[in-house]
Amino acid sequence: MLSFFRKLSLSDKVKEGILPYGVMATPEDLLKAKNQSSLLLKDENELRETIYDLLRTIKDPEKPQTLEELDVVYEDCVYINKPTTKGVSVIRIEFNPTVPHCSLATLIGLCIRVKLERHLIASFKLDIYIKEGAHATEDEINKQINDKERIAAAMENPNLRDLVEKCIQEEE
Amino acid sequence: MGSLELKQSLSGHKGRVWNVCWHPKGNSLASCGEDRTIRIWANESSKWVVKTILAEGHQRTVREVSWSPCGNYIASASFDATTAIWDKKAGQFECNVTLEGHEHEVKSVSWSRSGQLLSTCSRDKSVWIWEAADDEYECASVISCHAQDVKKVKWHPHEDTLASASYDDTVRIFKEDAYSDWVCTATLNSHTSTVWSLSFDSTGNRLATCSDDKTVKIWQEYKPGNEAGISTENNESVWKCCCTLSGYHSRPIYDIDWCKLTGLIATACGDDIIRIFREDTDSNPNQPSFSMVCTTDDAHTQDVNSVQWNPVVPGQLASASDDGLVKIWLYSE
Numbered sequence: 001m002l003s004f005f006r007k008l009s010l011s012d013k014v015k016e017g018i019l020p021y022g023v024m025a026t027p028e029d030l031l032k033a034k035n036q037s038s039l040l041l042k043d044e045n046e047l048r049e050t051i052y053d054l055l056r057t058i059k060d061p062e063k064p065q066t067l068e069e070l071d072v073v074y075e076d077c078v079y080i081n082k083p084t085t086k087g088v089s090v091i092r093i094e095f096n097p098t099v100p101h102c103s104l105a106t107l108i109g110l111c112i113r114v115k116l117e118r119h120l121i122a123s124f125k126l127d128i129y130i131k132e133g134a135h136a137t138e139d140e141i142n143k144q145i146n147d148k149e150r151i152a153a154a155m156e157n158p159n160l161r162d163l164v165e166k167c168i169q170e171e172e
Numbered sequence: 173m174g175s176l177e178l179k180q181s182l183s184g185h186k187g188r189v190w191n192v193c194w195h196p197k198g199n200s201l202a203s204c205g206e207d208r209t210i211r212i213w214a215n216e217s218s219k220w221v222v223k224t225i226l227a228e229g230h231q232r233t234v235r236e237v238s239w240s241p242c243g244n245y246i247a248s249a250s251f252d253a254t255t256a257i258w259d260k261k262a263g264q265f266e267c268n269v270t271l272e273g274h275e276h277e278v279k280s281v282s283w284s285r286s287g288q289l290l291s292t293c294s295r296d297k298s299v300w301i302w303e304a305a306d307d308e309y310e311c312a313s314v315i316s317c318h319a320q321d322v323k324k325v326k327w328h329p330h331e332d333t334l335a336s337a338s339y340d341d342t343v344r345i346f347k348e349d350a351y352s353d354w355v356c357t358a359t360l361n362s363h364t365s366t367v368w369s370l371s372f373d374s375t376g377n378r379l380a381t382c383s384d385d386k387t388v389k390i391w392q393e394y395k396p397g398n399e400a401g402i403s404t405e406n407n408e409s410v411w412k413c414c415c416t417l418s419g420y421h422s423r424p425i426y427d428i429d430w431c432k433l434t435g436l437i438a439t440a441c442g443d444d445i446i447r448i449f450r451e452d453t454d455s456n457p458n459q460p461s462f463s464m465v466c467t468t469d470d471a472h473t474q475d476v477n478s479v480q481w482n483p484v485v486p487g488q489l490a491s492a493s494d495d496g497l498v499k500i501w502l503y504s505e
Contacts (some may be wrong), residue, residue: 015275083446084422084423084443085422085443085445085469086443086444086445086469088443088444123473123474125423125442125443143339143365143366147321147339147366148442148475149235149279149323149383150295150321152188152206152233152251152275153232153233153251153277153295156232156233158253162238170437
């Protein structure tokens with residue numbers, strides 16, 4: 001389901017604010033998006049700012065505040081790493097769970113991934129990590145939120161998908 | 173260096189394509205993915221065209237498809253926790269058996285050489301062995317050996333020996349013991365993250381594995397009483413990592429296939445690239461060396477999820493990607 005959302009972001013309807021539910025992109029749409037990407041990303045700083053703007057408004061799964069208000073994400077949490085062998089941008093996000101035993105850290109990781117994959121038009125690779133030392137089981141969570149197969153399966157679970165949808169919904 | 177020439181790009185799937193599998197005769201190909209369908213492609217007057225779309229079998233992503241060795245059945249593993257068996261008895265492929273039992277997503281399915289055994293694995297950490305006879309499938313064993321999610325199962329090319337790869341960073345080898353119980357006879361420890369896939373060579377004495385740790389490892393089997401003098405226990409083979417290919421892949425490696433015809437190893441990587449490796453001609457059998465003979469920067473526009481060599485046509489390779497495409501390639505020296 002994850003890539004489903006990414007592909008939604010590629011269609012014009014999304015930019016108009018309409019989610020064409022049940023429509024998945026074809027390879028042609030993806031190719032078109034790839035060709036656009038070089039025009040859309042002027043430099044690394046701009047990319048970082050665009051990403052942070054998407055992250056800051058994500059809502060905490062159980063509190064009324066946003067991730068920015070709770071200091072779960074902060075301006076320096078977006079890194080642009082060494083690109084892949086063929087030159088695709090590698091984005092690393094670090095986040096800081098509110099408490100070291102935060103049971104919702106995986107869900108927050110999922111929200112970050114789904115929102116970025118849905119809204120960023122450029123082709124990129126995404127790594128999401130918990131800020132070092134900020135969680136009792138950070139290695140376990142890091143592994144889980146970077147396993148594309150588990151993420152894909154999680155987003156096909158209707159309950160989880162609804163939770164993620166609520167957290168990443170943009171206020172008008 | 174060799175080259176990999178794109179022969180055809182097959183579009184039709186919507187969303188991510190997870191897996192491709194060649195018919196044992198090499199004249200058709202099955203693919204599956206996020207759109208919950210299985211597509212069967214065949215070569216007609218030198219063009220690959222879609223022949224059949226199987227859309228009714230699964231409620232969620234179809235993660236893997238596997239043709240039976242006789243070519244009459246397709247098994248499909250799905251995130252809906254079931255495995256479907258399709259046959260063509262009514263003329264068209266139909267799902268006539270659904271194997272239930274796994275608690276979570278089924279990640280992989282594999283037929284043994286004889287076609288009499290089937291194995292499945294799941295996020296529920298278990299590996300299941302099913303016995304197939306006259307279209308009846310009976311669970312022969314549930315093996316709870318891995319500590320985590322099991323990503324891939326593959327049978328040995330000649331024996332009823334099974335290998336599995338897991339999120340717990342290990343590979344395990346299973347055999348049936350004298351009491352007809354399926355037991356783990358070897359644990360292959362060396363990868364430092366999830367092992368995504370594995371492939372035996374044509375002899376079955378070697379195994380190639382690929383991982384989230386961005387390396388490929390080659391393992392050598394040492395049977396009891398082997399000439400190299402490697403000690404074994406309980407009259408069981410030991411598997412030793414005899415080669416690690418690191419520094420080539422820049423993202424997790426999702427699939428690997430060791431060609432039974434040419435000995436070439438192909439990898440599917442999260443950096444969108446297909447790479448091909450071959451054992452060096454002066455390689456020492458106990459400490460083999462492999463070189464990369466081909467890399468294709470423009471293989472796909474997103475993660476490559478699956479690669480498989482045609483079992484009949486040497487050098488013909490199929491790949492599947494998050495970019496929604498299946499591609500057919502030809503490797504030449």
